[in-house]
Amino acid sequence: MALHLVKNSSAAIGVLDLQGGVHEHLDHLERLGLASRRVKQEDDFTALAGLIIPGGESTCLARLLNIFSLKEIILKEFHRGMKIWGTCAGAILLAQKVVNDQPCLGLIDMEIERNSFGSQLDSFVSEAIIEAVGDEPIPLTFIRAPKILRVGKDVKILLKINDYIAAAENENVLVTVFHPELTGCLALHRYFALKCGLKPTASIPNNIDPHWESYSWTRHSRIA
Ligand code: GLN
Secondary structure (H helix, E strand, O other), X not given: OHHHHOOOOOOEEEEEOOXXXXXXXXXXXXXXXXXXXXXXXXXXXXXXXXXXXXOOOHHHHHHHHHHOOOHHHHHHXXXXXXXXXXXXXXXXXXXXXXXXXXXXXXXXXXXXXXXXXXXXXXXXXXXXXXXXXXXXXXXXXXXXXOEEEEEOOOOEEEEEEOOEEEEEXXXXXXXXXXXXXXXXXXXXXXXXXXXXXXXXXXXXXXXXXXXXXHOOHHHHOOXX
């Protein structure tokens, strides 16, 4: 956990610590040997190489961003060069267009539809190869997930499944509608670190351990 204490280092990735899967992202970054920290106040954002906006509830996250005046700070740091990865609710916050809703940060040209698979009970797991990320299948966890319906021409589709886009990126923003932090796979976190110009320890395998996915991720959390 010592790596989480690194402050104001441009070699760090921050995880927006307002609501949602914060601990799980930090855990994956730490396993890759990357400096990471929780971010929720202006100073925390200084000189971050990248920011992860976790999954959770996008309406709640958007309100908290407004209440704590963090939207302007994130936009300022983004224009300074900080890369951003949004998972699920995080992807919704990054979209320029949200079906029947207002956009929040609007940093990637795409249209996204919230809760597009149905209710929480329609959550599911799957797997797919994402060629840009690697040649091994990646486990995919969809929790009351959105669907990306279309992307603009400067946005690269990383994964398309049936009628929807599940992962995409532009030069500075990565979006996934699934949750890599809730699987035993580090491949997407490694991919984002490289996008941020950081080098995860190469010898660390992408699969955390063969039994990881048989655990409940809620019980997996290490609470002191
Ligand atoms: N359905 C949620 C929303 O609209 C997203 C769910 C998630 O992040 N797993 O914000």
